[in-house]
Amino acid sequence: MVDAPLPxxxxxxxxxxxxxxxxxxxxxxxxxxxxxxxxxxxxxxxPILVSMDGVRIDSPTVADLRHLAEAGDSAALSRLxxxxxxxxxxxxxxxLYAAMPLQLRNVCDKWKASSTLLEKAFGAYESVELPSKLDxxxxxxxxxxxxxxxxxxDPIRYHPFESRFRKAAADAGFxxxxxxxxxxxxxxxxxxxxxxxxxxxxxxxxxxxxxxxDGHVSFAIGDAGRGVLNSLRENxxxxxxxxxxxxxxxxxxxxxxxxxxxxxxEGFKELFRALANLNGxxxxxxxxxxxKISQIPAGRQAESQFTIPGPGLQLSVNCSxxxxxxxEIFPLDYLT
Amino acid sequence: MLVKLRECSPKxxxxxxxxxxxxxxxxxxxxxxxxxLKPGSLVILDFKGIKGTNGxxxxxxxxxxxxxxxxxxxxxxxxxxxxxxxxxxxYDLYPCVTGLAKxxxxxxxxxxxxxxxxxxxxxxxxxxxxxxxxxLGHLDPALRFTLNAATxxxxxxxxxxxxxxPNEEVTVTAWNNRLNDLYALRLLRRIRxxxxxxxxxxxxxxxxx
Numbered sequence: 001m002v003d004a005p006l007p008x009x010x011x012x013x014x015x016x017x018x019x020x021x022x023x024x025x026x027x028x029x030x031x032x033x034x035x036x037x038x039x040x041x042x043x044x045x046x047p048i049l050v051s052m053d054g055v056r057i058d059s060p061t062v063a064d065l066r067h068l069a070e071a072g073d074s075a076a077l078s079r080l081x082x083x084x085x086x087x088x089x090x091x092x093x094x095x096l097y098a099a100m101p102l103q104l105r106n107v108c109d110k111w112k113a114s115s116t117l118l119e120k121a122f123g124a125y126e127s128v129e130l131p132s133k134l135d136x137x138x139x140x141x142x143x144x145x146x147x148x149x150x151x152x153x154d155p156i157r158y159h160p161f162e163s164r165f166r167k168a169a170a171d172a173g174f175x176x177x178x179x180x181x182x183x184x185x186x187x188x189x190x191x192x193x194x195x196x197x198x199x200x201x202x203x204x205x206x207x208x209x210x211x212x213x214d215g216h217v218s219f220a221i222g223d224a225g226r227g228v229l230n231s232l233r234e235n236x237x238x239x240x241x242x243x244x245x246x247x248x249x250x251x252x253x254x255x256x257x258x259x260x261x262x263x264x265x266e267g268f269k270e271l272f273r274a275l276a277n278l279n280g281x282x283x284x285x286x287x288x289x290x291x292k293i294s295q296i297p298a299g300r301q302a303e304s305q306f307t308i309p310g311p312g313l314q315l316s317v318n319c320s321x322x323x324x325x326x327x328e329i330f331p332l333d334y335l336t
Numbered sequence: 337m338l339v340k341l342r343e344c345s346p347k348x349x350x351x352x353x354x355x356x357x358x359x360x361x362x363x364x365x366x367x368x369x370x371x372x373l374k375p376g377s378l379v380i381l382d383f384k385g386i387k388g389t390n391g392x393x394x395x396x397x398x399x400x401x402x403x404x405x406x407x408x409x410x411x412x413x414x415x416x417x418x419x420x421x422x423x424x425x426x427y428d429l430y431p432c433v434t435g436l437a438k439x440x441x442x443x444x445x446x447x448x449x450x451x452x453x454x455x456x457x458x459x460x461x462x463x464x465x466x467x468x469x470x471x472l473g474h475l476d477p478a479l480r481f482t483l484n485a486a487t488x489x490x491x492x493x494x495x496x497x498x499x500x501x502p503n504e505e506v507t508v509t510a511w512n513n514r515l516n517d518l519y520a521l522r523l524l525r526r527i528r529x530x531x532x533x534x535x536x537x538x539x540x541x542x543x544x545x
Contacts (some may be wrong), residue, residue: 150355154346183352183390190353190392259423266391 056329059088059283059316063307069104077107084329087211088220088316094125094207095222099311115332120144125207141168147192147206168212173321180274187267188315189221195258196225215321218328224312228286234258244287245304281325286313294325339364342385351389357396358422368427375428378464384435394447400424401431409520430522430538434458448473454521469539482514483523487537
């Protein structure tokens, strides 16, 4: 924990000091662009927004925003000025929109109105229309695709999307690795249909998004279904799981599957295989659990923690041909 | 029964994912559940024209079929009752694949070997017995020896194997156990002949990879 100066324009009631302790709430990495502070009053903390300008929203930050909204600090949220967003954050915001507190929904509406990117993400999640290519040139690409029902991947709709993803990834320097990445993307998206809902009901809607630039591929998949914990508990082997954090660890490290017959789940094996020898960063959020996996050629490292609860499963995958694993952020006005 | 996966709806050159596997196996599942497919049938999954596949698809097709067959040999010892529509059920079927391109064959090996399970890849097909097949996946050396011996004879019993292999120091009961294991692994068929079981290989010629 470090001290930081109070930002201009913020005055804390009954607080005489001009410096306050800063504590990142839910992000495993402290986002340098956005900080929340606990102002301790009778040993009860509440979050306030300290930095307001040029905030870059990545996957962990979405949890911070939701926490801030649930704490009821709508004034702080309305002051928030966003400069950039990751594909994982865009997909998560679109999927969780309906379940968000009203204050955050209002802020999202404002961002949506000023950002073609977020408008497309929200539109793709809500729409049942055929997806259209958003933007692609040379070695850059960004696109969203809705997941709807068991036949979500029918060739007429999905294959052109997948071809564009593969081509963009190949052009960005990933060559034949683009095929494995497309396979991993497909596999993880199919999990929404396979495991996101109850067998008796129809699967929840989901959303795929990808962003590709030179030497970097990121994709994200999200849904607002029942989440990993409820899904895994269908399998007698995993009924004892206590929380979503442990459920995520079981899925990622033990390849746990809700199906009791047929052995381990295949999805993460395929994802890790696709990311081998790439600088991969995988982030998952389900229920009140989060897990972050960094995969570099030398090995794989996982960190897990609790976060603010939310529906469904959110997955964000980033990989780079060079450098450290990182979540790529692009400007909010990327398409405008 | 030959299932041409490239012709199954929805048609796809890339056979990926559990959802597609479920869709492609729908007709077969209905045939089995409706009694249209007689017990003991050989089901050949034809991958001709399929350019790529993955673990989830193999699990939902070939492994599903294999597990159904295996469950049928366990009787009441089946693990737990099926809960999901895609869960395997005890059906007396014999699985086999054909038409695998080289990359797909490698994918199958990678899938079946760690699970220590065998699967036949038909090179030349007949009706209920294959003319020539390759064994993919894994098989214990003792079972390999037994399968080899059974394939040479085309129809064997445990006492016959005991007599034919006096130097092996394997009892009749042990031969019987091995043959029964191969039956459970869906590599031999079993027919009651008086007080003994007769076992028949699924292929007239089996090679190893």
